[in-house]
Every structure is written in C-alpha cells, then in structure tokens.
Amino acid sequence: MILIDPPAWPAWDRVWSHLVSDESLAELHAFAQAAGIPARGFDRDHYDVPSDRYDDLVAAGAVPVSSRELVERLIASGLRQRKRPAPK
Numbered sequence: 001m002i003l004i005d006p007p008a009w010p011a012w013d014r015v016w017s018h019l020v021s022d023e024s025l026a027e028l029h030a031f032a033q034a035a036g037i038p039a040r041g042f043d044r045d046h047y048d049v050p051s052d053r054y055d056d057l058v059a060a061g062a063v064p065v066s067s068r069e070l071v072e073r074l075i076a077s078g079l080r081q082r083k084r085p086a087p088k
Contacts, residue, residue: 005069017051019032
C-alpha cells in the first residue's frame, strides 16, 4: 500500500510530505513514476514530496496516515533504511 503523511516538514521554503510503500520499493517507485515524481526526490526508503502535490497523490491512491503511523508501518514492513545505524 502507498502511504503519505501530512505536509509538516519545512525545507527550502516549502513544506513536505513523505511518500512510502509498506509492501515494496518497486511498488513505491512505480507509483512515483506514474505520478510524475522526479527520481531525485527518493531518499533511502521514501520520496519527499511538496505540499502542493499532497491532494493529487491522495487522489491517485496514496493513503493518508499520520507521520507516526507511516514510520511504524515502514519499520514493520522491513523497508526502513536509517541514515546511520541505530545506537546499541
């Protein structure tokens, strides 16, 4: 399933959402490509998408969830890729 969290992450004078799959990166890449999201928006396990694309992506089939649920489902799927290893 493709998931998107609410726009809440400020950067570069915009507010951003995260687009993820809780099934596979192949599903995520296919959805992003069909939605016209540039490949440069991909970061390890998600796409960063600007707030002005949020409604279009939901209309295209992305399921809105809270940021917390998005991360929980990404971790549960085994697709979470951290920037650096978790502390031991």
